[in-house]
Amino acid sequence: MDVSLFDFELPEELIAQEPAAERSGSRLMVVDRDRGTVSHRRFPDLLEYMNPGDVLVLNDTRVRPARLIGTKEGTGARVELLLLNPLGEDRWEALVKPAKRVKEGTVIRFGDGLLSAVAKEKTEAAGGRVFQLRYGSSDLDKLLEDLGEMPLPPYIRKQLDEPERYQTVYSRVVGSAAAPTAGLHFTPQLLDRAKQKGIRLAPITLHVGLGTFRPVTAENVEDHRMHAEYYEVSETSAGVIRSAGQEGKRVVAVGTTSVRTLESVAREHGEIRAARGWTDIFIYPGYRFRVVDALLTNFHLPRSTLLMLVSAFASRELILQAYRTAVRKRYRFFSFGDAMLIL
Known part of the structure; x- marks a missing residue:
């Protein structure tokens, strides 16, 4: 299947550079797979499409402020590091820029030496290396809060005034290099309204890393x-999701990360159960979904794995038709953009 089949024209001005004034103030495109129709609503209208007993699956990961700007020991040259995955014993997989100037053994210093990173072996990712961190503090997360910046996607060029707007209101478990952006639209009030309607919430965790945003070069x-x-599903959430299936209720995944977590567990165990581990699942057209009945997502980049996943859930033709409509009607795209509900 040729990657060019997932291309579309997107005017640059439709790439949202900042969040909506209100979290739930975005637009909501509703795509009905059975009817092949597209309708246009506001995000809070989401609850009109859900029934008591349905389950919203929420990725409760929290973005780590892991973009670090430091200097190369010996030369003082500026170096940028993005911490991705902890490998144990203070070794981290990371992206480094400029990668060509950082060789094995290079020492990078941050915050007047409060934190330093020693370059080790390269990884498979472009610009990727393993780094050995050194610091005096016993709490690395606290140190990153002081020294690090929010790792916004490269297509967002505007400085974020409120870093918390790049976190979901239900974020809990620190560990992501990027936000699960479909969840950015929810407010505590909207979640309360969902629970009052009898909609059940099932938090799961997938720490967003390169797997979600790595470009398709093949x-x-x-x-x-x-x-x-890395993902985790608790016994409590697994039970809620299983019961929805047994009762004929719908499992509504909030974001592609929730989809990948649920489908990874189901593929591994044949059903949703408490589990943790690492997933490299790649979902594209032809995939048979085992768990997810409806999907809430944002609008994604051309040729991306996220667009391929959404096309697998509906159909490539219907999704590209919806995207062309979104462009024509001036929807906002990507992380801080508008939302799409696929039923």
């Missing part, structure tokens, strides 16, 4: 390989 979809990401 010409054929089948040749692309995902980068593994």
Whole structure:
């Protein structure tokens, strides 16, 4: 399957550079797979499409402020580091810029030496290396809060005034390099309204890393390989999701990360159960979904694995038709953009 089949024209001005004034103030495109129709609502109208007993699956990961700007020991040259995955004993997989100037053994200092990173072996990712961190503090997360910046996607060029707007209101478990952006639209009040209606909430965790945003460089979809990401599903959430299936209620995944977590567990165990591990699942057209009945998502980049996943859930033709409509009606795209509900 050729990657070019997932291309579309997107005017640059439709890439949202900042969040909506209100979290739930975005638009909501509703795509009905059975009817092949598209309708236009506001995000809070989501609850009109859900029934008591349905389950919203929410990825409760929290973005780590892991973009670090430091200097190369000896030369003082500026170096940027993005911490991705902890490997144990203060070794981290990271992206480094400029990668060509950082060789094995290079020492990078941050915050007047409060934190330093020693470059080790390269990883498979472009610009990727393993780094050994050194610091005096016993709490690395606290140190990153003081020294690090929010790792916004490269297509967002505007400075974020409120870093918390790049976190979901239900974020809990620190560990992501990027936000699960479909959840950014929810407010505590909207979640309360959902519970009052009898909609059940099932938090799961997938720490977003390179797997979600790594560009597809292969010409054929089948040749692309995902980068593994860590997930956890608790026994409580697994029970809620299983019961929805047994009762004929719908499982509504909030975001592609929730989809990948649920489908990874189901593929591994044959059903949703308490589990943790690493997943490199790659979902594209032809995939048979085992758990997810409806999907809430944002509008994604051309040729991306996220667009391929959404096309697998509906159909490539219907999704590209919806995207062309979104462009024509001036929807906002990507992380801080508008939302799409696929039923």
